[in-house]
Amino acid sequence: MSHEEFEELVSAYVDSQVTPEEEKAILEHIEMCARCRQLYEQEKVIKEKLHYFRETIHVPLDLDKKLIRSLEKAEEK
Amino acid sequence: MVNRKVRSYTKEDFKKVVLPYLGYLYRVAYCLARWNKQDTEDLVQDTIIKAYKSFHQLEDRGKCRAWLTSILYNTFVNKYRKEIPIIPLEEDIIYEEDPETEILRGVMDQEVSKALLELPEEYLHVIILSDIGDVSYKEIAEILGVPIGTVRSRLSRGRKILRAKLHRYAKERGYI
Numbered sequence: 001m002s003h004e005e006f007e008e009l010v011s012a013y014v015d016s017q018v019t020p021e022e023e024k025a026i027l028e029h030i031e032m033c034a035r036c037r038q039l040y041e042q043e044k045v046i047k048e049k050l051h052y053f054r055e056t057i058h059v060p061l062d063l064d065k066k067l068i069r070s071l072e073k074a075e076e077k
Numbered sequence: 078m079v080n081r082k083v084r085s086y087t088k089e090d091f092k093k094v095v096l097p098y099l100g101y102l103y104r105v106a107y108c109l110a111r112w113n114k115q116d117t118e119d120l121v122q123d124t125i126i127k128a129y130k131s132f133h134q135l136e137d138r139g140k141c142r143a144w145l146t147s148i149l150y151n152t153f154v155n156k157y158r159k160e161i162p163i164i165p166l167e168e169d170i171i172y173e174e175d176p177e178t179e180i181l182r183g184v185m186d187q188e189v190s191k192a193l194l195e196l197p198e199e200y201l202h203v204i205i206l207s208d209i210g211d212v213s214y215k216e217i218a219e220i221l222g223v224p225i226g227t228v229r230s231r232l233s234r235g236r237k238i239l240r241a242k243l244h245r246y247a248k249e250r251g252y253i
Contacts, residue, residue, distance in 0.1 A: 011233040017214045045181045050208035053189040059100045074126045
């Protein structure tokens with residue numbers, strides 16, 4: 001596997017969206033290649049950061065009540 | 078009378094099945110609406126009303142989340158998507174590689190937010206669906222109407238740009 005192929009696959013690997021064959025090739029490559037190991041680590045950090053960011057989005061507490069009201073209004077129409 | 082009975086049962090059923098996903102829908106909508114809270118609430122509301130009207134079409138309730146996401150995304154594209162000024166992508170940024178993983182660990186939420194807003198829409202949307210929505214590649218492909226290979230390559234390139242931008246911001250504020 002080349003660096004380019006690895007780069008293309010690393011996101012999918014971090015997302016657990018690769019085939020077993022691809023996973024095998026990725027693991028073999030990471031074992032040998034320090035540059036791609038580092039890329040893999042960075043990809044995991046990016047994903048973590050996006051998950052932290054998601055947690056900073058505050059959902060309004062009364063959202064469900066508001067939506068139930070709008071559903072009732074829509075029903076009346 | 079009979080109709081009303083059927084309908085009121087469906088409404089309770091709908092609430093039970095769909096309301097647990099409200100927080101999830103809000104977060105995905107918030108990102109699609111580019112952090113605009115009013116648009117986010119309106120988008121979620123439109124989505125819920127559409128979902129209610131077509132609730133009978135949801136055959137497999139195990140797929141409720143993907144179904145709702147698809148309604149949300151289509152509603153966004155048809156009604157809420159705005160012309161946004163395109164920030165030219167600095168082509169050189171994607172060739173920048175930085176060996177410092179620690180720099181990335183130090184980036185702040187505001188920097189993630191800024192970097193996301195600067196991403197071209199084609200990359201931003203797959204990242205929102207995948208990383209904010211936890212939607213599978215297959216489902217993203219269905220929602221966007223593109224092949225899975227396209228989802229893969231857009232995510233790969235989108236995250237690469239994000240990584241380069243975050244490295245750059247961290248350096249600009251003198252992390253190292």
